[in-house]
Amino acid sequence: MKTFLALILVAAGVAHAQAPAPAIDREQLVRRLATVETLIERSSAARQIESGGDAKAKAHRERARDTHRRAAAALQAGDNAAASRLLAEASVAMFEGVRLAGADAVVAQKQRADYEARLESAKSLAQAQRRIAAEKPGVAGAAETTKSVEALIAEAERLAAGGDVPKARESLDRAYLVAKAAIGSMRGGDTLVRSLAFASKEEEYRYELDRNDTHRMLLKLLASEPDKAARSAPAIARSGELRGDAEKRAAAGAFAEAVGLLEDSTKELVRAIRAAGIYIPG
Numbered sequence: 001m002k003t004f005l006a007l008i009l010v011a012a013g014v015a016h017a018q019a020p021a022p023a024i025d026r027e028q029l030v031r032r033l034a035t036v037e038t039l040i041e042r043s044s045a046a047r048q049i050e051s052g053g054d055a056k057a058k059a060h061r062e063r064a065r066d067t068h069r070r071a072a073a074a075l076q077a078g079d080n081a082a083a084s085r086l087l088a089e090a091s092v093a094m095f096e097g098v099r100l101a102g103a104d105a106v107v108a109q110k111q112r113a114d115y116e117a118r119l120e121s122a123k124s125l126a127q128a129q130r131r132i133a134a135e136k137p138g139v140a141g142a143a144e145t146t147k148s149v150e151a152l153i154a155e156a157e158r159l160a161a162g163g164d165v166p167k168a169r170e171s172l173d174r175a176y177l178v179a180k181a182a183i184g185s186m187r188g189g190d191t192l193v194r195s196l197a198f199a200s201k202e203e204e205y206r207y208e209l210d211r212n213d214t215h216r217m218l219l220k221l222l223a224s225e226p227d228k229a230a231r232s233a234p235a236i237a238r239s240g241e242l243r244g245d246a247e248k249r250a251a252a253g254a255f256a257e258a259v260g261l262l263e264d265s266t267k268e269l270v271r272a273i274r275a276a277g278i279y280i281p282g
Helices: 002-018 026-041 044-051 055-076 080-135 142-161 165-188 191-197 201-222 226-251 255-275
Strands: none
Touching (some): 026 044, 026 080, 044 055, 044 080, 055 080, 165 255
16 A cells, blocks of 8 residues: 555656646645655655665666755755756656566566466475385486485575575476476386376377477476586487487377387487486486
8 A cells, every 4th residue: 555655646746747837836845845755765665666676776766866856956046947847857767766666576476476386386296206206116216316306496495585586496497397207207117007098109109299398398407508518419419310200200190109219219318317417217
């Protein structure tokens, strides 16, 4: 409510600037000078700009301050017309600052909401990965993958607690994709799951395509550093060739062959992911 009232005050200043100029009353200017000063220095809008990270919003506030000082000087000198004009300019500058700070706040709120949703999804996948690893104790690297996922989630929560939500989201995306890729790999060799899950080879091909996409997205996040990208390059190239062949076979209706080619493509991506520093089954 306070922010809303502050915006009304600012809007009133803008409206005054646009309205036909009435006879200028000194006492009215004194009251406006105090009102605009409160808006710039002590209102909820001022606190919103001050606590936000938008440099442009803060620059507009500084411009409003400077213009307000000039308005006070004009009023002191008896130039009521200049004082009225400068107060309107100060209000407009502050209004623009509030607008920018508000946009910054909206972005921050959306980032936080997206982070919370991703955190819940990552934790759910991590739990599923731990459960499947327990059901398949013979799967090599499953425990190591669990530790990697948990470490990434813990890092994300630490970064978010420190206010760096964008970096936290990057860690969460990695955790999510590592867990998803690991689950796909651990289930990949389960004949029972396959026989129950797929009504046709085309449906199985769609599943393998999604699994391949998951590994590719994870690799894109992991291999951003030049040295890791160089180590992963041969496997990535081979994976791309195999996927291209799989898509051609699928286009020709040979889905059984396409599934095998996609599985081989994903295995190459697993090698590339391991080369980038994350161990996942596969």
